[in-house]
Amino acid sequence: MKKVNIPRVVIAATQSSSGKTTVVTGILRALKNKGLNVQPYKVGPDYIDPSYHGMAAGRKGHNLDTWLVDESMINDLFVQESKDADIAIIEGVMGLYDGGKNGVSSTAQLAKKLNAPVILVINVQSMGDSAAAIALGFKLYDSDVNLAGVILNKLGSPTHKALIEEAMKKINVPVYGAIFRDDSVHMPERHLGLTPAGENNAREVIEKISEKIAQEVYLDEIIELAKTAPSIEVEEFEAENIKKDITIGIAQDKAFSFYYPASLAQLENLGAKLKFFSPLEDETIPDDVDALIFGGGFPEVFAQELMQNTSMIKSIRKANERKMPIYAECGGFMYLMQGIYDFEQRFYEMVGIIPAKAQMNKKLQTVGYVKAKILQNNILGKQNDEIKGHEFHFSTQIDTQDESFPWAFEFTKMRNNMKYKAGYAKDNIVGSYLHLHFLGSKQNAKYFVEKIRAYKKSLEMEEN
Known part of the structure; x- marks a missing residue:
């Protein structure tokens, strides 16, 4: 000490x-x-x-x-x-x-x-x-x-x-x-x-x-x-010298800016190099990334510009076709859906790799701390693992009535213990309204990084 x-x-x-x-x-x-x-x-x-x-x-x-x-x-x-x-x-x-x-x-x-x-x-x-x-x-x-x-x-x-x-x-x-x-x-x-x-x-x-x-x-x-x-x-800790062997692309611009610096630092501590890019202004995702993270923000405010950047949308779709690990929170989750209805009910087509739509509402839909139980094995963890996080959003996830829809989590509101299904998880994608902190969810950070390593290794084996 x-x-x-x-x-x-x-x-x-x-x-x-x-x-x-x-x-x-x-x-x-x-x-x-x-x-x-x-x-x-x-x-x-x-x-x-x-x-x-x-x-x-x-x-x-x-x-x-x-x-x-x-x-x-x-x-x-x-x-x-x-x-x-x-x-x-x-x-x-x-x-x-x-x-x-x-x-x-x-x-x-x-x-x-x-x-x-x-x-x-x-x-x-x-x-x-x-x-x-x-x-x-x-x-x-x-x-x-x-x-x-x-x-x-x-x-x-x-x-x-x-x-x-x-x-x-x-x-x-x-x-x-x-x-x-x-x-x-x-x-x-x-x-x-x-x-x-x-x-x-x-x-x-x-x-x-x-x-x-x-x-x-x-x-x-x-x-x-x-x-x-x-x-x-x-406590006195000695900093470990961990080799940076994977690269994660982080969407960061005026539309996506909700990140905890210490959360991203936890990914770096586990061997990830972070490369920032702009879905608004860049033409494509970075060439050398092994995974993508789309944080929260205000895609509804910049929906027109996001929709018009078709080259970026195509590059994300191609990354998904390659089964690149993709994690999205709140605004990032909305961006990966089929589209967004803004406050005036105008529809803007988005990336479309999550089969749902986002509907903006005049009133705040939810705010507060939640526990998120993983409903099926995914890139963040195993079935029944629990993650602490929070929600804060005006939009709702719609067009998900299909009984086979692959929900990512069961959320439990900590104020009233209300439970409900949320998000989307399938193959290489996890997206939801959950905001988590990787420093407080170290096991999930480690699991995510290992999934990225496995993806990168599979590509290297294919090339060889």
Whole structure:
């Protein structure tokens, strides 16, 4: 075991839509502009917030989620990704104490696991002394959470600020920032929440936010608070030098951007070289890949462009005909179907290697943690193996009424134990709405990599 000292602080909130992502993104950039090497983290399974974190900090944002990755590995992941950083800033999820069933992967759980002080962002619009009552309630709810102070967001005036700061003094809760309401400072949104950073003028937005944060958040005091976090004890590991003997093509562009860096790194640790390509802009998949992964994203937004890139579609179909292992999640799953009906019911033909269609809906269809039981042996594992993951989608899988349809999984929702069949698995393909994390599903990562090796070996034998 070794002890590692990493200054760190958790930025939490009373509830969703309190402005914490805007505040955190601004803090990250403002600290970077002060010359600090800042490592960002996001509690929970969110993909989009870390894209802003990474752009603001100049380092990849990572997720900390005790459902997707076993709690025993969280500190190791945190220390590994924080190396060389001067400070780690961890954005919470929803409200401080909100998470999955029984509080799994809540911000409070992660703050206690990392022994990190917490700053609570409170939207104080139309509020006075009640803000202090809220802060006190959050502080007393769990004495094991080190709620060290608050950031007041959406203040209306200097008088409003003075009123609430005085109330906070009465309960001995320090104020680490007082942000005045400015409707021109906000993050761009659409149906899944924030618009991914790569799709808009995010750099300009981040700079504007950071300028405001640098003036209204007490950065030096936050840095000093972060330094009070005690050292973290972790296992000492020697990095294995594993030969990279297979290559996986990763679809990554504006349509497909939902990947956990540590999940992809797990595939690299098992001997895979990753080669990124764009189904939107490239003509074909890379020539030298042995497998394909299509992550989540927004194919419905770019459906016209995806449909028109027929050379890419043909190259994917040819790879499937060769029985190349292909794994797809959510948006990637939709892309591999016969087509997508968008929000206006316009149909766009897609790759067509999965015999189903995707239907966009006005309302969110499902969100939350699931267990996925494999229904038949496939490229991710054996029948009855279970994988932990999550779902978050507006679309539904349709035209799958055939009794012989090869469902990939039986999903169990963790909030209510509802069970239902999901996805598609046949021969070399697995696709579904499941988002998994290969670091937390190491056996499935290993199984997948071995299937890829077997495919590559079979091709080499055919050539010889």
